[in-house]
Amino acid sequence: MTTNDLQAHSSVLERLKPLINTKMFDEEFKLLTADLAKSQQFLIKMELKRLAQPCSYYIDLRGRVDGEVRPFEYKGQTHYLDEVAIQTFEKGLRQYGQYTIGIFEDVTNTDNNFRVRHQQETNKRLQDVLSKETTSTSNLTSQPSDIDATINDYKAAHLIRFAGYSVRREERMNFSIDIEVLLQEDERFPATTSDLSVSGCKIKIPLAIEMSAGQKVAIFFRGLEQEFALGINNGIPYQVIDVEAADKSYYVRLKRLPLADEKGFSEFLQHFIHGNKRRYKVNLDNTYEAVFIKGYEQFYLPRISSLPVFLSVQDGKATPSCVLTTENNRHLMHYFQDERQQHVLPQLLHVRRLKQCLAKDANEHSTVLYTFTHAAKGRLFFYSATSEELQQHSKLKPVFFGFGAAKPSFRAFRMSVLRTLPAHAHIPLSLPNSADQEIQKLNQPPTPLIANFIRNLRYIVELTDISTAHSSSLYKAMTYDAALLNKLKVFGHGKLEHIPPIESASVQYVNLRSESRFLYKTTVMLAQAKGPDIQAFSRDFSSKGLQIECAELVSFSKGDQVKISLPELQKITTKHQLSGLAYEVMAVSKNKLIMNMRVIDPTNDHPGKIFFQQLINNNRSKLTMAEETPKFPGLGPALRNMYVKALDNFAFYVHRQGVRYNLDVVAVGAKPNSLHKLLAQFSDNANSITMLPLLKNNATNLHFANQLKKMKRQEVPFSYEVFLRFIPGQDSIEQSFETKFDFDFQLHSAKKAFIDDVVNTDVLFAFKIFLSRTGRPDTEHIAKELGYVSTYAIHKAKVLEEELWSVVGVGEVVDITDEVLLRSNLSNTQIAQQQQKRLTLLASIQLPE
Numbered sequence: 001m002t003t004n005d006l007q008a009h010s011s012v013l014e015r016l017k018p019l020i021n022t023k024m025f026d027e028e029f030k031l032l033t034a035d036l037a038k039s040q041q042f043l044i045k046m047e048l049k050r051l052a053q054p055c056s057y058y059i060d061l062r063g064r065v066d067g068e069v070r071p072f073e074y075k076g077q078t079h080y081l082d083e084v085a086i087q088t089f090e091k092g093l094r095q096y097g098q099y100t101i102g103i104f105e106d107v108t109n110t111d112n113n114f115r116v117r118h119q120q121e122t123n124k125r126l127q128d129v130l131s132k133e134t135t136s137t138s139n140l141t142s143q144p145s146d147i148d149a150t151i152n153d154y155k156a157a158h159l160i161r162f163a164g165y166s167v168r169r170e171e172r173m174n175f176s177i178d179i180e181v182l183l184q185e186d187e188r189f190p191a192t193t194s195d196l197s198v199s200g201c202k203i204k205i206p207l208a209i210e211m212s213a214g215q216k217v218a219i220f221f222r223g224l225e226q227e228f229a230l231g232i233n234n235g236i237p238y239q240v241i242d243v244e245a246a247d248k249s250y251y252v253r254l255k256r257l258p259l260a261d262e263k264g265f266s267e268f269l270q271h272f273i274h275g276n277k278r279r280y281k282v283n284l285d286n287t288y289e290a291v292f293i294k295g296y297e298q299f300y301l302p303r304i305s306s307l308p309v310f311l312s313v314q315d316g317k318a319t320p321s322c323v324l325t326t327e328n329n330r331h332l333m334h335y336f337q338d339e340r341q342q343h344v345l346p347q348l349l350h351v352r353r354l355k356q357c358l359a360k361d362a363n364e365h366s367t368v369l370y371t372f373t374h375a376a377k378g379r380l381f382f383y384s385a386t387s388e389e390l391q392q393h394s395k396l397k398p399v400f401f402g403f404g405a406a407k408p409s410f411r412a413f414r415m416s417v418l419r420t421l422p423a424h425a426h427i428p429l430s431l432p433n434s435a436d437q438e439i440q441k442l443n444q445p446p447t448p449l450i451a452n453f454i455r456n457l458r459y460i461v462e463l464t465d466i467s468t469a470h471s472s473s474l475y476k477a478m479t480y481d482a483a484l485l486n487k488l489k490v491f492g493h494g495k496l497e498h499i500p501p502i503e504s505a506s507v508q509y510v511n512l513r514s515e516s517r518f519l520y521k522t523t524v525m526l527a528q529a530k531g532p533d534i535q536a537f538s539r540d541f542s543s544k545g546l547q548i549e550c551a552e553l554v555s556f557s558k559g560d561q562v563k564i565s566l567p568e569l570q571k572i573t574t575k576h577q578l579s580g581l582a583y584e585v586m587a588v589s590k591n592k593l594i595m596n597m598r599v600i601d602p603t604n605d606h607p608g609k610i611f612f613q614q615l616i617n618n619n620r621s622k623l624t625m626a627e628e629t630p631k632f633p634g635l636g637p638a639l640r641n642m643y644v645k646a647l648d649n650f651a652f653y654v655h656r657q658g659v660r661y662n663l664d665v666v667a668v669g670a671k672p673n674s675l676h677k678l679l680a681q682f683s684d685n686a687n688s689i690t691m692l693p694l695l696k697n698n699a700t701n702l703h704f705a706n707q708l709k710k711m712k713r714q715e716v717p718f719s720y721e722v723f724l725r726f727i728p729g730q731d732s733i734e735q736s737f738e739t740k741f742d743f744d745f746q747l748h749s750a751k752k753a754f755i756d757d758v759v760n761t762d763v764l765f766a767f768k769i770f771l772s773r774t775g776r777p778d779t780e781h782i783a784k785e786l787g788y789v790s791t792y793a794i795h796k797a798k799v800l801e802e803e804l805w806s807v808v809g810v811g812e813v814v815d816i817t818d819e820v821l822l823r824s825n826l827s828n829t830q831i832a833q834q835q836q837k838r839l840t841l842l843a844s845i846q847l848p849e
Helices: 003-019 023-034 038-049 083-096 102-106 114-131 264-274 285-305 330-335 351-358 387-392 397-404 435-443 448-454 469-478 484-493 609-617 633-644 673-680 698-711 750-762 783-792 794-805 817-823 828-845
Strands: 072-076 079-082 155-159 178-182 189-194 200-204 216-220 236-246 249-256 307-314 316-323 366-376 379-386 411-419 457-466 503-506 523-526 534-541 545-550 563-567 581-588 594-599 650-659 660-668 686-692 718-726 737-741 763-773 807-815
Touching: 003 023, 003 038, 003 083, 023 038, 038 102, 038 457, 072 083, 079 083, 079 794, 083 102, 102 563, 114 435, 155 285, 178 200, 249 698, 285 633, 285 650, 285 660, 285 783, 285 794, 285 807, 307 633, 316 330, 316 351, 316 633, 316 817, 351 366, 351 411, 366 387, 366 737, 366 817, 379 387, 379 397, 387 397, 387 817, 397 469, 397 484, 397 503, 397 609, 411 698, 411 817, 448 633, 457 633, 469 817, 484 828, 503 633, 581 609, 581 698, 650 698, 650 794, 660 698, 673 686, 673 807, 698 763, 718 750, 750 828, 763 817, 763 828, 783 794, 794 807, 817 828
Parallel strands: 155 660, 316 503
Antiparallel strands: 072 079, 155 686, 178 189, 178 216, 189 200, 200 249, 216 236, 236 249, 307 316, 307 457, 366 379, 366 411, 411 457, 523 534, 523 563, 534 545, 545 594, 563 581, 581 594, 650 660, 650 807, 718 737, 718 763, 763 807
């Protein structure tokens, strides 16, 4: 960008830009700079040469400008520009004759760029302050508010819709041809097509013409009739699908209606499109959008922290049938098992609780589910209660919290109920019909075995662990009457004689592990420098590592070296010494109970490594892989598709661009949740969403980026809690929100004071952010569709791949407002008032179109 010391000569620079590569440059340069010093002349000439250097940078202004962004192609590159940027780009081409550094800088610094606006506003505020002679010293030294200081490139993020792609069964061709449209018997007007397929087309008509969805018209292809004898006298019948305004015209999507005497028109179009594929552009919008969205889906789904439990409904009774697992949520499946390794989900997810959630407002089909276990006589008993059940038993609430939270097994879950249908299990590729056998195989619906298994699935219950050590300590601190402990049996769950099987299927994705892991439970003893050994159990193992679950909280951290013993496995071998084995701690769960460890093997003779290698080689057919292939092959993809079409989570993506990290893509599921609605009310259009409240103090680069740099792909997510004060009735987003992260509070008393103040005056929203490091993109999942895009527009495929490869982190934001209200020990009246305020606010928000 032109430096400040040359801004005074901007008019000279503008006059010389078009001449930089012409013979007239030297003469005009001498004339315009004759009065300047030699040093200034030198700087101006160097600046002009810099601006005229050829440039190859892609420009993507999605979420960065106050304008509607669309693809703009120049010499094989696809940029994403708004109308102002396109005009600036084209003006630059007239000046320089080619795409240069000067054009890049002008396009990325237009007046409607949010970053530029912020700089202008900041400068104006500073000038206003300095111009007030009577302003006090304190006012002179005041700084913009925290949230105001982040109005930059992050102000808006591109909003994608999971499963928001449609399937096109035939190719469309970008083809402009003259047509005549017949509305009624005497009402005709000329128009042009913008794309064409066998069964439909899109046409461009003047704004003066009114057309509406469902309307029937006839089209005469006058341009084609000049070259081909179509022999159709009455036109081809079409029906309007939708109408959208753009570029001072209407674009109308039409589908072709059947015509008995069309004289082979369908066959003609099919041959015409196939024969002109290379001459005219195949319309790739649908496939490109599908690849774009699926690429982001495949980053998010393997990293979900929630456990989706699928419920089947038979004879009016809902029963858990299967769960969808990932590396991040598999521990929850183990948590909901008793000492017999039997699931307790059927007892916890009973019909009364489901109805309670479904009866709530559309954006609030959720509750907080609290659980803990109590061991007695070698048996493990589960206790659980929802926030509503605890409100109904107000005298037992402090007893449940005070007694339950003292146990390591105490958890708080966000329990959300989603509706689903078996038909959602099938998502074909977004490709035209093809003779490619592999594509046809991939497009097959679920097998009869899977279709039969999922035929009664109607609900998905999402269980997200939102408890923290700090929140548990607050519940534990609640005083209670020990005489009432016996009353807690109302929340207890008895043992079932017959437990219906619950099938487990995992999200399929590119596994970046160096070796397979196997499920196996055996005793593990961890040696401590001081004190007795800690008892734990293995959850899975490989030759190079273990994942263990401890019976008590551990104080180990990542990087610690520990000595472990395997007493039960030692009984089956005398050849290997399985005590005092050296391992390094690779990751510790936030609840301090689960650890991932790898062998310390500098001499390549680690007894544990050699033992497990032999164990795997000799018993591979008997061992169960951690990424277990279910008894129902194909169940994982079916459940994955059903889940992605039902979820209502808030997901965001962090891209690395050079040294900077940007949070500029957000995903929405089947419906917007509370955070989507809260932020969308300040967004300019339906395809973007402001992220300003969550990015206070440049949280992306100062907190998220720093955390991601420390993380590895396989590590458990790092979590934050964020608290939003929403002040209704304000004119701007800066005035409407006050944002506090958990790390902003040095003391719990400060956090408590903030929450109490918000509850008394405004509306509180609280969210938990799960931040995960991503690996390389799973291009295998989108290989066929990406290959199709590459065939006709390799530059577009490269842009898409570059964008996916720049993703370094994925975040999941979960609403924990109700849990925060409960842990803050507020009265039932205060909680009810806040819930009503929140529901009223969310119901009043009008989403942008």
